[in-house]
Amino acid sequence: MAKISVDKDLCIGCGSCIALDADTFDFGDDGLAEAKNNEVTEATKEAASSCPTDAITIEEEN
Numbered sequence: 001m002a003k004i005s006v007d008k009d010l011c012i013g014c015g016s017c018i019a020l021d022a023d024t025f026d027f028g029d030d031g032l033a034e035a036k037n038n039e040v041t042e043a044t045k046e047a048a049s050s051c052p053t054d055a056i057t058i059e060e061e062n
């Protein structure tokens with residue numbers, strides 16, 4: 001089970017992660033991104049690596 005998290009201190013609300021992986025990311029009421037689940041797909045990894053502020057962390061646990 002992995003854990004996907006968004007550091008809201010770093011997120012600037014650009015929406016890139018949501019454009020790349022809407023199954024995982026959405027805007028919260030504060031206008032910043034949130035992870036809706038912990039299912040890591042290729043799109044999730046692409047979203048994390050494309051985040052301009054490196055706000056997304058994927059912790060892989062085996």
Ligand code: SF4
Pocket residue numbers: 006010011012013014015016017018032033050051052053054055056
């Ligand atoms: S790509 Fe990064 S900065 Fe942009 S909304 Fe997503 S978490 Fe926030």
